[in-house]
Amino acid sequence: MSLCPSAPLRRWGLIEIHPRPDLPLTAQPIRLSEPVLHFLLGAQGDNPAELDPELAGTFTLSAAAALVPSQQEQADRICSAWEGGAVPVQLLGDPQSARAIAASACSRLGLRAFGLPAERLLERDPEDLARRLGREARLRGAAWLLEAGYRPEPSAQARLGELLERLVALETPVLLSARERLALPGLRWTLEVDKPTPSEQAALWRERLVGELSVPENVLSEALERVVAQFDLEAAAIAEAAQQALLELHYRLRQGARLRPEDLLGALWAAARGQSHGRLERVAAVRRMAARARREDLVLPGAVQATLGEIAAHVRHRHLVYDRQGFRSGERGRGVAVLFSGPSGTGKTTAAEALARELDLDLYRVDLSLLVSKYIGETEKNLREVFDAAEDGGAVLLFDEADAVFGKRSDVQDSHDRYANLEVSYLLQRMEQYRGLAILTTNLESSIDEAFVRRLRFIVRFERPKPPERAEIWRRVIPAEFHAGLDFERLSLLELTGGHIANVALHAAFKAAAEGEPLGMRHLREAASEEMAKLKRLRPRELEDWG
Structure with a gap:
């Protein structure tokens, strides 16, 4: 009976039977499992994968010196x-x-802790994987953290449920980490885990900085309040960011510089911002953009410029209004959700760049075409991945051409319509809770659903520039050394947006360079004619008599 499948030797995978059909069970070749052999010989290693290649991807969990109170609980x-x-x-x-x-928890119980990520969990046979995980837990006195990530496909959930059931039967201590609640057999207790609270994060920063810097308490408190309000970091990330900031500040002090409050805030801000780069850049639908534009570079009506200033103020001073002054954010959250509407080339993307630069935040363009899925629930899952990845650093998220995805909702006809409505509601919810700035752009505001528009904090309308504004745009996109001999009044008569004006100026510059001549009206006329052709517009009469 010791060789039956349910007996400990085989149930734990301690031995392996290599069946031969010509022999009875009692005469079958038996071999000690190779990982077990190495373990008995003392070659345990720090990671189970070192002895068992089938457990590749296993990582070791090391307990921190101390958890913050909310996590320790x-x-x-x-x-x-x-x-x-x-x-x-x-x-x-x-x-x-x-x-x-x-x-x-494992350290307190005297257990070693190992983890396996979702991609390794869901590609293995549950029975074989449970046997290997259970065996390692018994041999090493360990527990396992299984990371399921976002909601797996139904078939993958079924395999994960079977794996858990088998681990329970093997009395293996196991934790399941998931972004979304999973209803799996035998999984009866769920704990919600969060990053340290804002006050705990401030305490973690302070613990690393006090004693290393000589700054007034009020200056340090003000800087930490600003940083914690914008960046939501784990304890390990705060420790690394604090070390980075100290290196920068100590360098300045060694150079003989006086440490000003803005220097302290700048160093802490830059270090915290650097901690948030990695996660968003791993999301396929997201691309980081360089924020080179400044708000003073934008040629916009005064009212639009004023609204952009208000947007920046709402992001920058949230901690002051909500936390220090005690104003309530309401049920929708503290997020600043904005809609930029207007024709292509009127400055919507450039304005987003200018806001990101002014706020000293990263700017990411979200490709909605890669987020939207025809499969029910997938669009919501993809949106969740973007916002979760962005939460650490409160980056500026730019959702281009939002009307193509979140336009007017039709009457509910079937389950797909109901899920489409849920996806829009989910987007609104995450935008309102997001600690950064979420900007949606559209070329046609009327196509956006009214229920969606009502929940936006700001709507900024970018109109086609008038002749005086077009003349100023021409002056700004063409370097001053080429202004002599150019007729900006005539150029302003071309009904082009700022983006198209920039295209014309650049193409004309290349034409002039190819001819070895300085930029002139003839080059601009030719480039403008080509730009009009791209736009499928008739050649205007203003181009006919240019020199």
Whole structure:
């Protein structure tokens, strides 16, 4: 009976039978499992994957020196749950927080902690994987954190559920980390895990900085308040950012510079901003943009410029209005959601660049065509991935041509319509809760659903420039050394937007360079004629008599 499948030797994968059809069971070749052999010989390694290649992707969790109180409470709950046996626990929320909490709970219980990411979990046979995970847990005195990530496909969820059931049967301590709640067999207890609270984050920063810098308490408090209001970082990220900021500040002090309040804030801000780069850039639908434009570079009506200034103020001073002055943000959250509407080339993207530069935040363009899926629920999942990745740094998110995706909602005809409405509602909810700035652009504001528009903080309308504005745009896009001999009044008569004016000026410059001549009206006329052709517009009479 010791060789039957349910017996410990085979159930734990300690031995392997290599069947031969010509021999009875009692005469079958038996071999000690290779990972077990290495373990018995003392070659344990720090990671189970070193002995068992089938567990490739395994990572080791190391407990931090101390968790913040809100996270320590969740670690205590796990310890309490496991006092009576290996109860599987779902950790719902931020994956890095889940790792820290799992490591702390395991350390307190005297267990080593290992983890496996979703891509490794969902590609393996549940029975074989459970046997290997259970065996390693018993041999090493360990627990496992299984990272499911975002909601897996139904078939993958079924395999994950089977894996959990088998691990429970093997009495293996297991935690499941997920971004969304998963209803799996045997998974009866869920803990919500979050990053440290704002006050805890400020305390973590302070712990790293006090004693290393000689700055007045009010200056440090003001700087930390600003940084924590904008950047939502884990304890490990704060430790790394604080170290980076200290290196920069100590360098300035060694150069003989006096440490001003703006220097302190700038160093902390830059270090925190640097911690948030990686996650968003790994999302396929997101591309980082260089924010070179300044608000003073924009040729816009005064009212539009004023509104852009208000947008920047709402982002910059949220901590002051909500936290210090006590104003309520309401049910919708503190997010600043903005719609830029207007024809192509009128400056919507450039205005987004200018705001990102003014706020000293990263700017990311979100390609909605890659987010939208015909499969029910997939668009919401993709949006969640973008916002979750952006939360650390409160970046400026630019959703181009939003009307193509979030336009007027039709009457609910079928389940696809109902899910489309849910996806729009989810987008609104995340925009309102987002700690950064979310900008939607559209070429046709009337196509945006009114229910959507009502929940936006600002709507900025970019009109086609008038002749005086066009003349100023021409002057700005053409370097001053070429202004002599150019008729800006005549150029302003061409009904082009700022983006098209920039195209014409650049193409004309290349024409002049190819001819070895300075830029002149003839080059601009030819380039303007070609631009009009691209726009499928008739050649205007203003071009006919140019020199």
